[in-house]
Amino acid sequence: MIELGIFSLYLGAVLAIYSLFTGFISISKPILGLISSSRNAIIACCFCVILSSFILWNALLFHDFSVTYVYNHSAVNMPPMYLFTSFWSALEGSHLLWTLIMSVVAAIAVASVRPKNYELYPGLCTALGLALTFMLVLNVTVSAPFSRMFPVGHFGLGMNALLQNPYMAIHPPMLFTGYCLLIVPFAYSFAALVRGGFTSEWLGTVRRWSLLAWAILSIAIFLGGKWAYVEL
Secondary structure (H helix, E strand, O other): OHHHHHHHHHHHHHHHHHHHHHHHHHHHOOOHHHHHHHHHHHHHHHHHHHHHHHHHHHHHHOOOOOEHHHHHHOOOOOOHHHHHHHHHOOHHHHHHHHHHHHHHHHHHHHHOOOHHHHHHHHHHHHHHHHHHHHHHHHHOOOOOOOOEOOOOOOOOOOOOHHHOOHHHHOHHHHHHHHHHHOHHHHHHHHHHHHHOOOOHHHHHHHHHHHHHHHHHHHHHHHHHHHHHHHHO
């Protein structure tokens, strides 16, 4: 099961790199099939990251202490809610959560492009592919969440006590969601600059994504302040 999670992350990285290069090529040679392939690679990449994330959650909930991250940041006596939130209680897991949210946002962004913005597809796929490539390369190198340990640990070391708070369940995911939503206005801006012009349809799309990101980040900052007040 863990090997499937590792393979899925590597496959996601390959798909992100493929989307980056095909999107970049499509900027100068807008071939319909190549653009569609680039868009579909981003959507497939999203499914790969979702699969890896579910596998890490499964390892945490069922105490697979052969995984270093699970052993270091969870324990057999932790309540189910904190086992769930231990997914993002340290670098490797929080990085995977960030990648998960970014891949979902990117997939929604490329799947919801309006007809008047179709000319932006090459630039969108290039920018989103670049962001996903960066995150996934880190996920399979310096912040790999599925590193094995031998001999297998017992009981687990548990999660940092400061993180065992109900606000931990909502603050980090909302914060990462706000950050990831901002990649869409960036991608649209890049695509419009590459195309050489801005339109009213572009402005409306970017405005909606920006307002959504602003609203979610505002709520996340409030929750983070409340969490810090309660704990510290």
